[in-house]
Amino acid sequence: MATCATVHTPTWPMRASIHAGDDNLPNLALRQAVYASSVYLWGDTYLYPGYAVDGVTEYPSPLDASTLSLFHSEASDSAPWISVDLGAVALVKRVVIVNRCDCCPERLQSAELRIGNVSITRGIYAAGGGDTRNITGNLLVWRQDADVGMCASKIIAFDTPKVGRWVTLQNKYPLLQVSEIQVFGYYAASAVCANVLPGTGYDCRYWVFRQSDYTCTLKRDEGAGPGFFMDPKTVAGGVRPVALLGTRGAAPWYYNSFVDPSAQWIWSRGGASQSIPGAPTNPVTTFSYIYTAASVMTAYIYIAADDYVWIYINGMQTGTSRLIRGWDGTPIPPVPVTLQKGPNLIQMRVQNRADRTTAGVIMSLQDSSGRVLARSNASWVWSERAIRVEDTPPPVRCMRTQFSGAGKCTTAPTGLRFWGYGRMVVVYRVVYIYADGTRSPSSTRTMSLTERTYCAPWVYVEFSSPIATLLASGPPGKPRTGIMLQRSGAVTCDGSPPANWDTNAFIDIVRLDSTKDYGDGGGCRIVSDSAVHCLDFMRAGYPSAPPVSAWRWAGGSTAPTPTYSSLGRSAPALVFYGSGGFNVTYSLSYNYSTGYRSVPSPNRLWAAHANRSQPSIFVEFSVPLLLGQGDSVVLQRYEEDWGLVDVDRIGAVQANGSSWLLFTDSLPPFFGP
Structure with a gap:
């Protein structure tokens, strides 16, 4: 059986031909959470499932010519699958599967596509063999009956939309390799909101449908009866x-x-x-x-x-x-x-x-x-998804980089340029930070940036109110302590590889209310009382993440923790401080006195418990920590659309020279996907 240890490089760029259709439906799978039964290690690069929803359908990849922008399962995985979480129940009109573009098109064999509401997330190395056995719980909507050529697209259209949150492609051949999976449709709550959506039980009385972008917003309060009033731009799960x-x-x-x-x-x-x-x-x-x-x-x-x-x-x-x-x-x-x-x-x-x-x-x-x-x-x-309304989002009037923008600025920004060579396919947004580490809903105005020559841009953000006024406001008992610029997507800069975490989640870049300067031309600069521009230089490995070697908690450990064992009776007790259960993913990052954050640690902890919560967490490092004055190490957890939330922080005085730290998640329990 042939393996893929080498790249089959054609003499010209290859791009899959994809017909989006004349219905102007959005691709619901783009940059969504995606899971796989296994992941292939090609050289020193894992071909993660995120590559199948990154929007790249050409070879070589415009983001990094040395990287295959495709998902690839392990050769030992006998029934491999890839599963896309659309984030909410959707009506799927069409699915497009783009086959591998550089070789081996024959490996897509007898594939099956299923759509439904049974979550498929756990790979073959999870307890009990993962979710492979659960795939048949979702409706079979297509079975492959003919070959799909190299870099070819298989368009699977449905006369009657298929309803579900999870779209799973399973190969009946030991190798599954796809360049891209696209899912065109609209969310169930945004189907023409007339009474009850047939076949789903979704009640659309509380929604307003926007034809322009196929989203549905919660209505304002209309008087008697339950009418969701808090935020007319909030999009949530079906009610x-x-x-x-x-x-x-x-x-x-x-x-x-x-x-x-x-x-x-x-x-x-x-x-x-x-x-x-x-x-x-x-x-x-x-x-x-x-x-x-x-x-x-x-x-x-x-x-x-x-x-x-x-x-x-x-x-x-x-x-x-x-x-x-x-x-x-x-x-x-x-x-x-x-x-x-x-x-x-x-x-x-x-x-x-x-x-x-x-x-x-x-x-x-x-x-x-x-x-x-x-x-x-x-x-x-x-x-099925909690509707969070703690605060209104930051009122971003406009965002700009040298070659992209969103909204209309009152002041023409200057000095916007890139500081490096590379490629970026990213989205920027803004959130408030609260004193307890949680975040607000994100700004309704976001900015997309696709750049194939440069990286590390200056980002200009202008608000409709002065920054000081925004920070002085907030919901009762939940003071705003900062305004954070966040980014999702893939970045390769000055030869660095794309950061895997970046592709599927929004991560913190820099606090926009911070005006400290690195001294080398970087940092954040005040433009006016309501505008600031900051340099986004974050990429894989820079600023470097905390050197996490293992996590340990009451439910187990991710790897051997010899330091914890060597502490003997002086080892800290690993306990739960709350009840109610939780299901989250944790990571560590550095918080710098300049307002910037580091890349989140690639070594992360998934932890869950049915009826206990707020765990203490022991983190072991491969080398002792060394932080600057005013810097800190932050424990974060990922909360779906709300991004990374700070749950605990340890300053430089305690962290410096340490080969381990003990954190506690003291926030209310959270149940992730």
Whole structure:
């Protein structure tokens, strides 16, 4: 069997011919999260699945001529697959598969394409062999019956859109190699919003459909009934009516002592079960309701859930609860909450702990006299992704580099140039940083940059209000402490390879409210009270990431940790400080006194637990740390669209000379994909 240890270089650039169609549908797969059963190591480069959704359909790659922009599975993987997470349920009209462009087109054999809502993320080296056995849980929509030529595109069109979040291509041949997978369609909530979308149960009464870009936005408050009012530009998962499961004494809960006899047990589906084959726990489900208060007031939430519930008022967590079935007389103390005058978004974020078991939540919102203000009933709606509304996004008026821009600037920026040679296919956005390390929703204005000659650009950002005014505002109890420029996409600069983390996630570049200078012409410069330009020089290996060699926590370790073992009885205890469960990916980065961040550590930790959270984490380094004055090491976790969130930080005084550090994730539990 031939392997791919060498690059088959044609005498001219090859570009796949792709017909996007005349319906102007967007490619929903572009730069989305993508997973594979295995990954091939070509020389010293892993051919990650991210290469199949990077938008590059030509060979050699315009980003790096020495790199194959394709996904390649291991030769020992007998039924390889690649799975794209579209981020939300979508209606798929067309899928385009671009075959390998430099050789070996025959390796795409008897391939099958499936679309559905069963998550396919775990490769063959995961416990139990990963998710290969779960692929058949999604609908088979296409089976290959003819060869696909070298650099050729197979267009798979559907007369009736296929519904699902996960698009999985599986080869019935030991090697799977594809240059690109494109998925054209629109998100389920953005289908022509007329009552209920056939075949999905999505209720579109709370959405406004934008034909121009096939997105759907939540409506402003329209008065009576649940109308999401916080941010008309917020795009979230589909919102559906709840299923009613009976009042407090209904089976199997028999919770007759619940304070409100008219409150109803509700859940997302009538079967009161969210079973996902192969998943260790059920996904978190968010139930939402709008209550309009006549004035600022203190109210009390009585709530019970099977199994766990987190309570959010206007996007901010206020309490947790759990019900143990069969304990009819179990007292559940009320959770005091502060309601603002006007509309209040009340959310119950619930997780059913075990598969194939009953699930439900019941609540009653009451004032100090015991009068019921709201209760769980048919007025609630639910979504599979929490709708976060802690703050409005930064009001970016415009963004500019030397050769690209977005928005209309009031001041013509000068001095915008590139400082290196390379290639970039990236997107920039801006977020607020809060004192607890979390981030705001991202700016609605973003800027795309495709550059095939230069890298390391000066980036100009102009706001509609002074930066000082923006930092002085913010939601109650959540002060803004900075404004961060973030970037996603692939960058190769001065011969450096593309950074794998960059291709699938937004990472921190520099704080725009920082005006410190490196002294060599770099850094950030104030242009006006509402505008700044900063040099983006981040690329793979520069600024260098913390030299993480292994992670250790209460659930295990990623590699041997000899330093931890050598500490003996003085080794720090690795414990959980919270309950409720979590599922996240952690990384480390440096935070410099100049406002810049380093590349996130390529050695990362995935950690999850069904009913515990807030772990302490031991990180071991290959060499002792050496930081400058004012610098720090930051533990971050990745939260889907919200990017990297700071969860703990250790300064230079403690970190310098250390070969290990102990961090704690003290933020509320988070459930990643």
